Amino acid sequence: MLRSYLLLAWKVLRRRPFFTATSLFGIAFTLSVLTVASALYESIANPGEPLTRAGRVLGVYDVRGLGPHMCVFSSPGYGLLDRCARSLPGAEKVTVFGKGEPMTSFLEGRKIVSQFRRTDGAYWELLQFRFLEGAPFTADDDSTGAFVAVVNATTRRRFFGSEPATGKSIVLGGRTYRVVGVVKDVPITCPEGYADVWTPIGTSLTPDRQKSYLGGYQCLVLAHSRADFANLRAEFARRVAEVQIPDQQELQTLTAALESRQAYVARGTFNTEIGRDMSARLSFAVFFVMLLFMTLPAINLVNLTMSRVLERSSEIGIRRAFGASARSLIGQFLVENLVLTGIAGIAGLLLAAVLLSIVNRSGLVPYAHFGIDLRVFLDGLALALFFGLWSGVYPAWRMSRMDPIRALQGRLS
Amino acid sequence: MLELKNVGKVYRTERLETQALEGINLKVRPGDFLAVMGPSGSGKSTLLHLLGLLDQPTQGMVELDGRQVMDHDDVTLSHLRNEMLGFVFQSFHLVADLSVLDNVEIPLLYRPLSNRVRRDLALRSLGRVGLSSRVHHYPSQLSGGQQQRVAIARAIVGSPRILLADEPTGNLDSQTGEEIIAILEELNRKEGMSVVMVTHDQRFAERTHRIIRLFDGRQIN
Incomplete structure (x- = not known):
C-alpha cells in the first residue's frame, strides 16, 4: 500500500x-x-567540545550588588567565586576563569589582536580541549604565577606559521609567555571555552583582585550528577548570603546563583533576575x-x-x-x-x-x-x-x- | 444475499425536498443478473448507490445476508464494500496517473495482501478481460472500450459477490458496448457473480434475468 x-x-x-x-x-x-x-x-x-559535559555543569555568570543608592550588575569577582564556589562540597570540579579581553601584540610590524583569558589549572580538567601539541598548564603554574600560555591553532599560525609552538615564546601586552600547549580553535558560541590565548590567573592576581566581589571572572562547577544540582545551588546561595561586604555604604547585598547554561542564555534573552530559570x-x-x-x-x-x-x-x-x-x-x-x-x-x-x-x-x-x-x-x-x-x-x-x-x-x- | 426492504431516499436541502426513491423492495440473489431501467431522474443511480452501501436510505432497511448493514460504522461499511462489492461506472473513473495494473490493484490495497499477491491477482483479472498486453499502459493510452474493461478488471479483482454497473455501456459505441455486456454475462454465467446493471439500452436489458423498472423513484413492475 x-x-x-x-x-x-x-x-x-x-x-x-x-x-x-x-x-x-x-x-x-x-x-x-x-x-x-x-x-x-x-x-x-x-x-560540544570543550564543554562536552554541559549537562552536569552549572555556572556563575553574573552577580548583582544592591546598595542604598546603587545597583550593580556585572560578572562576579575572583574573591566571591574563590570564597563561595571553589570548595563547594559535592562538586567534582570547580574552575574560576577570567571573562576574557583583547590583547595586542606586534609581530614584524603587524598588529595582532588576540582574545586573552586567564584561568586556573582546574579549567583544563573541567573543559575538555583537544590539544594539537603540548599540554595545559597546571594548578602549580597558576599558584606560582608562571608566565606560560596555551594558544589556539589560529594564534600558532599567526605567530609561528606552520612551525610547532610549544616551548617558544610569545609577547602579549608587553609580557612574554612560554607556550606549553596548542589547542583546536573554539568558536565564540562556546563563550566559556573561547579564546586565542590562555594564561594562569596567578600571573595577574593582585591582593585587591583576590578579594574583589565584582567583575571580570566566571566560574563553572561540574557536578557528579544532575541530582546534585539542588544541593550545590543551595550551598552556593547560603555562602553568598553570608558574604560580609566591607563597604556597606555602597553595597549591602549580593545576589549570585549557580545556573545551567540554558538558564543563563534564557535569562539574557528575557532580561530577568539572576537565578530565575526561564529555559522552559x-x-x-x-x-x-x-x-x-x-x-x-x-x-x-x-x-x-x-x-x-x-x-x-x-x-x-x-x-x-x-x-x-x-x-x-x-x-x-x-x-x-x-x-x-x-x-x-x-x-x-x-x-x-x-x-x-x-x-x-x-x-x-x-x-x-x-x-x-x-x-x-x-x-x-x-x-x-x-x-x-x-x-x-x-x-x-x-x-x-x-x-x-x-x-x-x-x-x- | 443483498436486500432492500421498503427503501426510500429523500434528498433535503434548505428549501427543497426531493423524493428520489420510495417503497423499493429488491432482492439480489447469488447468480442474479438484473437490469435497472428508467428515464433520467427516476432514481436508478440512487438505487445503485444504496445497493453499493455508498449511501444511506432515509427509510426502510438494507440487509446483507439477512443482517441490517446501515448501522455499521465507516470502517465496517468500507470493509463490506471491499469484500462483497465491485463497481463499474459509465465514465470508467480510472486514475489517470496510475498504470492499468496499478489501477486494477486499488481494491486490493485495502486488504492485508503482499505486493506479489496483489500483482498476481491484478494480472489475472486483466487477463480475464483480455488486457494482458496493456498492463503497463496508462488510461489515456487506451480506447474507451479498453478503459471500461480495465474498470471491470478492477471491479472483479477482489472476487466480489455482486457487481454493480452504472450504465457501463453509456459512453461506448454499440459494438464495444456489446463486448462489455458479453464480459458481464460471462462473469455472471461462468463465475456465478451477481450483476446489477443500470442501463438505458433495452437490447442489453433483455439479456438479463430480470428488469427493474423505475419511474419517479417508484418501482413500476
Missing part, C-alpha cells in the same frame, strides 16, 4: 511542475532557515517563533493540497467505493504530504549546509564550525515531519469526509 501511495504522490507532484516547484521552494527555504537557526541554537545550547519559556518561545515562521508556507501548502484534493475527487470516490475507509484516506494524503515535505526537507538541509558553510567562511562568528551534525539533521527531519503533518492534516480530514457519490460525480466544491 505504501509503495502505491508513494508512487501516486510522486506522480501527483509531477502533474503541475510549476506549482510543485514553487511549493517545494517555499518549504525548502523555510526549513533551511529553521535548520540554520536550529544549528545556531544547538551550538549555543549544546556547544525560552524553548517554548523558540518553538512558537518557529511555528509562526512555518505558518505562511504551511497555509500555502494547505491551499495547494486542497486544490489537488478537488482535482482528484474521482479518485477519492473510487477509493471510497472500493473499500478505503476515511482513516486510510487520511493516511494516504498524509503520506503524500510527507513525501512533498520530505523532498523539500532534503533540499532545505542542503541549502542550510550551504548557508552554514558561508557563515563559517565569512568570519562573522569567530572560529565558527556550524554544520549539519546528527542532532541538527534530526532537528531538520523533525521540522519537515512536523510541517508535513501540520499542513496535511486539514486537507486529509476534509477529503476523508467527502461524500463518495458527490466525489464520483465531480460535484465537490
Whole structure:
C-alpha cells in the first residue's frame, strides 16, 4: 500500500511542475532557515567540545550588588567565586576563569589582536580541549604565577606559521609567555571555552583582585550528577548570603546563583533576575517563533493540497467505493504530504549546509564550525515531519469526509 | 444475499425536498443478473448507490445476508464494500496517473495482501478481460472500450459477490458496448457473480434475468 501511495504522490507532484516547484521552494527555504537557526541554537545550547559535559555543569555568570543608592550588575569577582564556589562540597570540579579581553601584540610590524583569558589549572580538567601539541598548564603554574600560555591553532599560525609552538615564546601586552600547549580553535558560541590565548590567573592576581566581589571572572562547577544540582545551588546561595561586604555604604547585598547554561542564555534573552530559570519559556518561545515562521508556507501548502484534493475527487470516490475507509484516506494524503515535505526537507538541509558553510567562511562568528551534525539533521527531519503533518492534516480530514457519490460525480466544491 | 426492504431516499436541502426513491423492495440473489431501467431522474443511480452501501436510505432497511448493514460504522461499511462489492461506472473513473495494473490493484490495497499477491491477482483479472498486453499502459493510452474493461478488471479483482454497473455501456459505441455486456454475462454465467446493471439500452436489458423498472423513484413492475 505504501509503495502505491508513494508512487501516486510522486506522480501527483509531477502533474503541475510549476506549482510543485514553487511549493517545494517555499518549504525548502523555510526549513533551511529553521535548520540554520536550529544549528545556531544547538551550538549555543549544546556547544560540544570543550564543554562536552554541559549537562552536569552549572555556572556563575553574573552577580548583582544592591546598595542604598546603587545597583550593580556585572560578572562576579575572583574573591566571591574563590570564597563561595571553589570548595563547594559535592562538586567534582570547580574552575574560576577570567571573562576574557583583547590583547595586542606586534609581530614584524603587524598588529595582532588576540582574545586573552586567564584561568586556573582546574579549567583544563573541567573543559575538555583537544590539544594539537603540548599540554595545559597546571594548578602549580597558576599558584606560582608562571608566565606560560596555551594558544589556539589560529594564534600558532599567526605567530609561528606552520612551525610547532610549544616551548617558544610569545609577547602579549608587553609580557612574554612560554607556550606549553596548542589547542583546536573554539568558536565564540562556546563563550566559556573561547579564546586565542590562555594564561594562569596567578600571573595577574593582585591582593585587591583576590578579594574583589565584582567583575571580570566566571566560574563553572561540574557536578557528579544532575541530582546534585539542588544541593550545590543551595550551598552556593547560603555562602553568598553570608558574604560580609566591607563597604556597606555602597553595597549591602549580593545576589549570585549557580545556573545551567540554558538558564543563563534564557535569562539574557528575557532580561530577568539572576537565578530565575526561564529555559522552559525560552524553548517554548523558540518553538512558537518557529511555528509562526512555518505558518505562511504551511497555509500555502494547505491551499495547494486542497486544490489537488478537488482535482482528484474521482479518485477519492473510487477509493471510497472500493473499500478505503476515511482513516486510510487520511493516511494516504498524509503520506503524500510527507513525501512533498520530505523532498523539500532534503533540499532545505542542503541549502542550510550551504548557508552554514558561508557563515563559517565569512568570519562573522569567530572560529565558527556550524554544520549539519546528527542532532541538527534530526532537528531538520523533525521540522519537515512536523510541517508535513501540520499542513496535511486539514486537507486529509476534509477529503476523508467527502461524500463518495458527490466525489464520483465531480460535484465537490 | 443483498436486500432492500421498503427503501426510500429523500434528498433535503434548505428549501427543497426531493423524493428520489420510495417503497423499493429488491432482492439480489447469488447468480442474479438484473437490469435497472428508467428515464433520467427516476432514481436508478440512487438505487445503485444504496445497493453499493455508498449511501444511506432515509427509510426502510438494507440487509446483507439477512443482517441490517446501515448501522455499521465507516470502517465496517468500507470493509463490506471491499469484500462483497465491485463497481463499474459509465465514465470508467480510472486514475489517470496510475498504470492499468496499478489501477486494477486499488481494491486490493485495502486488504492485508503482499505486493506479489496483489500483482498476481491484478494480472489475472486483466487477463480475464483480455488486457494482458496493456498492463503497463496508462488510461489515456487506451480506447474507451479498453478503459471500461480495465474498470471491470478492477471491479472483479477482489472476487466480489455482486457487481454493480452504472450504465457501463453509456459512453461506448454499440459494438464495444456489446463486448462489455458479453464480459458481464460471462462473469455472471461462468463465475456465478451477481450483476446489477443500470442501463438505458433495452437490447442489453433483455439479456438479463430480470428488469427493474423505475419511474419517479417508484418501482413500476
